[in-house]
Amino acid sequence: MCLAIPGQIQRIEEDELRTGTVSFAGVTKEVCLALVPEASVGDYVIVHVGFAISKVDEQAAQKSLSLIEQLSSCQTDESPSS
Secondary structure (H helix, E strand, C coil): CCCCEEEEEEEEECCCCCEEEEEECCEEEEEECCCCCCCCCCCEEEEECCEEEEEECHHHHHHHHHHHHHHHHCCCCCCCCC
């Protein structure tokens, strides 16, 4: 399964590919911003495999990040039966 994760743009390089630094709850990654030319520093974008694919408002981004955090903290002690 593939996930697209929201992150906040910290810096933009107006280079050939229009790349930028995006923060995902404190973890920063270099992302291609070419598909969202309207995005600017401070905006939230949805990122999939290194490409920002759309802008999203801060409230929706925070809600998604909260849900992802809840999912990652859910662990079961059950193991599959043999």
